[in-house]
Amino acid sequence: MAESAISPRRNENYPEWYQQVIRAADLAENSPVRGCMVIKPWGYALWENVQACLDSLFKETGHVNAYFPLFIPLSFLEKEAEHVEGFAKECAVVTHHRLEAGPDGGLIPSGRLDEPLVVRPTSETIIGASYAKWVQSYRDLPILINQWANVVRWEMRTRLFLRTTEFLWQEGHTAHETRQEAWDETLRMLDVYRRFAEEWMAVPVVTGEKTAVERFPGALNTFSIEAMMQDRKALQSGTSHFLGQNFARASGIRFLSRNGVEDLAWTTSWGVSTRLIGGLIMVHGDDDGMIMPPRLSPSHVVLLPIVRGEKDGGVAAYCREIAEQLRRQTCFGKNLQVVIDERDINAGEKSWSWIKKGIPVIVEIGPRDLQNHSVFVHRRDRSRRERYSQGKDAFVSSMPSLLKEIQDNLLERAKSFMDDHTKRIDGKKEFEDFFTPKNTDKPEIHGGFSLSHWCGNDSCEKEVNDRLGVSIRCIPLQPGDAAPEPGACIWCGKKSLRRVLFAKAY
């Protein structure tokens, strides 16, 4: 049995496997700055594709981009009580604006600021200040703005992509005339995230509302998309918040309504971050590394010329010809991205490097292929033993449909995985067993999503979390999962009106 490229394998040590995939695929690495990462070109190209796709979805739904400051005056953050409480513990604060030579030759901060500046952990307050200025009449609404930015949250424990001190994201901030409009916007953007996850990332998600315990500080309602990783834990992959009039009140976003009375705007905010990349790795990756969904992959095909010694025998030219033909093909509305890897390294090693990077299609091309007008194809979503030879022209013309097939296959695979590990559990014992590892010394991958009844009390929710490390990921919105259905709370046995989604989470 051949070895896998990544060690340990997923079922041996999942967290370590995750780190190794990031390294092997050359996506990112730790930086000298604690908790911060360097996103390397292959990882950043993936993020750029995520940005481009989401950005066009935002534009399609009427949003425009803008940019607000990195620094937030301390007093702004103090305006919304719950918001302060939620973020106070993880804020980086700028207190000085100058460096002076110290006695030992080092530099010491000087020039203390009158009012400290908080490095934005999120931008509701600073954007709210602008909106307050911009909005005077109901005619100024709605405001539908998104910003692509970095934010800083001083986390205790960090993991590449999943939780870093600084991360990249987009945050949409909208202000509306009516409650209904803001509410609709909240759900519309949640659905944009769901579509993006499923159609672009090939990641199936559960959409739902957060419980009070898990809600965004200052929001009236928080909605999220939750995806299942291959260790069966949930990853909150995007959030959309209905902020009611809380932030409008705090920031003074007031307008003269149609009735001539002063009113507060209704606002929303919604975001996804580089965390999505962590999700992509954990949903699709295998024991040989990353697997990129074709729709977001920085490149679709790599051509590997197999050259004997110095004698090229026309292989390079043959590769260039194929590359040209492929680049004229379109898939998912874009031209195919093709790489020819002519690095002077061992062919096997070269091939493996692309497997680890997760490029959807790897094509080996040697003199024999040249002679037969064929190519040797390896789909990254299939095993290495399933490589096959194919006529060049057929290969070129079938690439778009092959990529679509891979995209669909990844989604299908992830979907059945999630379905297989989503249970409707009604017994407390069964519930506990589901979430309890059999070998406590070296916990194996276990559990999954449990759709179970919940009475609605914080105390049950917290106890489940304390005892089992399991939280309520959301109250699902999907018709099938969410249909009200009387039952008994999985924990206390009291009356429950509906099932909620329980899972261990990142």
Place this chain on the structure above:
RNA sequence: CGGGGCGUAGCGCAGCCCGGCUAGCGCGCUUGCUUCGGGAGCAAGAGGCCGUGGGUUCAAAUCCCACCGCCCCGACCA
């Protein structure tokens, strides 16, 4: 911030208990030759303030103290 583990070559590690020649090994790197439908073989090389500071000692990677950093598990979180 609590509990545990670890800092030795670019990466992964051994050596430390029981102090003692020139600090090793694997991978990677450089050069040459050989190989060539596959993560190559042989040979010759380059590369270390053994995390930092202090102490004990004739002698410290090794023992003691302090500090710094990293990882895991908890609390917190996109």
